[in-house]
Amino acid sequence: MLPDLSPWRASRDFRLLWTAGLITVFGSFLTFVALPLQLKELTGSAAAVGALGAVELVPLIVFGLYGGALADAVDRRRLILWSEAALGAVAAGLLLNTLLPHPLVWPLYGAAAVTSALTGIQRPALDAIVPRIVAHDQLSAAAALNALRWQVGGVAGPALAGLLIAYAGLETAYAIDVATFAFSVLLSRGLAPSPAAHDAQKPSWSGILEGARYAWGRKELLGTYAVDVAAMLFAFPIALFPFMADQLEAEWSLGLMYAALPFGSMLVSATSGWSARVHRHGRAVVLAALGWGVSMTAAGFAGNVWLVLLCLTLSGAFDMVSGIFRTTMWNQTIPDELRGRLAGIELLSFSAGPQLGQVRSGGVASLTSVRASVWSGGLACVAAVGLLAVTLPKLMSYDARTSEHARAVRLSRVGTGGAGGEGPRS
Template sequence: MTDPDPPSPTPGSGGSRLRALLPDLTPWRASADFRRMWLAGLVTTFGTFLTFVALPLQLKELTGSALAVGAIGAVELVPLIVFGLYGGALADAMDRRKLILWTEAGLGLLSALLLLNTVLPHPMVWPLYVVAALVSALTGLQRPALQAILPRVVAHEHLPAATALNSLRWQAGAIAGPSLAGIIVAFAGLPWAYGLDVLSYAVSVALSVRLAPSPAAHDAEKPSLRGILEGARYAWGRKELLGTYAIDMAAMFFAFPNAVFPFLADELHATWALGLMYSAAAIGSLLVSLTSGWVPKVHRHGRMVVLAAAGWGLAMAVAGWMDNVWLVLVFLAAAGACDTVSGLFRAAMWDQTIPDELRGRLAGIELLSYSVGPQLGQVRAGGMASLTGVRASIWSGGLACVASVGLLAVCLPRLMSYDVRTDEHAEAARRRAAARTAVAEAA
């Protein structure tokens, strides 16, 4: 019979140290809405990554052009900018739950259109670009609401842990999705990849319906250009926030080579490894998230953002130099680990310092920082690959990333000196969170 009350490990023991590294599950245990959002996100992340692999592969098969594949980023760029900014204002002006629900349903319908095009006797190229642009628009509308609703369902002190758990969710889908997509496309065909993506959105909508309402403040203004500019002025006045946006955009623009992975797999004579290339970064990210118990103990978030972004670029440069596909995968995984560290501390700075009434608009600006960079990065990678070769496109972009991050760190001292313990905006956010808790307990 087991001891019903086994002794706790002594401080400093191996068991205690291991638990200190494991993810903090407090947000999952404390919030039913966080659990629903987490599960819905896990399902759709899996489906989205099926399409993430299937779409460029289908374009490669239909056109044979690296530039055509990289152009996906170009058609997604303008809708993402326009609707990302508008979506941020919308998230501050309406029920965030409704915005998430309706955009999720729309994304499912767009995946169904990809499926219909694929089962035609002669699939067309132009619908792939149209759907990619529309998906970008709906993503721009949805993502600010997803970001802005988090502090309403998770306690202020648990936000870094919630961010780590969300990162873990994304990585699970990012690993399983691309890996299975390669198998599904090879043995069952593209329609199965798109069909499973449609199914994932149906499940997500069913979970999202059960979220509690998240209405706008009673004095919230309607979405307007003035409101968007108000958010932009706030961001401009926060140089440490500007630094996180600039660092992420530079890293993604110079060192996001996903568009050329199908051609890299061909060049390394390892077409079987295409799915692994897409999922390698997520594997590295997963290792960080599974050992993320240390994240709440770090207070100088800005320095971690800079160091991790430079590590991302360096790892990508080394991946571009490697001739062995397994070494390429190892350094792609290392890059993913660095990107996750950077992302965790960027999100901590955003979530723990931005006032609730501005979260949607600031999340729209944030969306541009971490989404526009990859879109432009795809265009850069595809264009450079057509001029200099696939591997040169990868390693040169990695080195450019390291150089640009170093330059930005020198130019942004507020980012490097940021400390959540002493930052005035973080302290104000703690006071607001405490006041909301007091009101809720009194009611």
């Protein structure tokens, strides 16, 4: 049941990347809570908070696809480093705006859009570098450990954010975020270079289309994208958490609501040793997405704040199960020369869905009610995922032991000596 620490022990670069990510994700979750809360205080509108998702969506689509092509064409380590520094500069801009006598609303939307663009550039490189520094048979363990890193920050960050904002103000949360980015950049400088292949194409639309055609031809991969988008589109109501806390007369619970999802995910990651013994990854993704929808439905109907927190924790646990097996399928079956471009498509699947989910939840809440938006989204998620399971038989029948794509990637890594070793220091 304990997590498999093999990637941590075997790969120095994985340790560096994991530690840098833990530091920066902690600060990012402070801003994750502070930004919508500040927007709520300045506007008092659920639709205005939900519109953050719409503002983030277009940059994510454009730069996610371009970032994927870029990750296949340039040194992935350098791309990670410079985008991390730019994200720190955006956090500094939020801090400066908050220090104004009368903070402005438009910089909040601007920061959200630029952060989304930079995430679109960086995240494919972060995902694509992992199969290079981790052994093929350790990729499930690496997925669980990387998720655990996000979850530790996701639990501690929002919980601390509530206290910091209440007692020290929004500016303190933003200042800590800036500091964490500075530490992360220093650590990332120690990563070994990860250059593109000698025959790599320059970033182009034709290269992006090549990755899209590959994804379209792999219906089991297409299914993982579709299931995740459906789950997040219909049942990702975090834009409503400030309003749910008010309606439950438990303003103190806002930080806990944000922390409940990553806490549930962390419980799964911390007991993820079993995941290496699961081979029907597509079926696990579908069952976990159904569990996510049922839990969100229950959260919408629950009238007690502790029941809501319990349902959100269960939702996070199901999301982690889905995430482990989606990531394992991607990393074990996608060729290295396409890894960046496919990582860009993956980024859209697990990031565009939440952005659209915020828009949907805020819009439905403005037309009906906050609670109705939550439970109706959960029911819609269950229906959509069930329909996808019926229409995508290759996803349900996928087995890592018999997949020709997993076998081809495994053999290619053996042929090139890719075992995720230490690598030289830069």
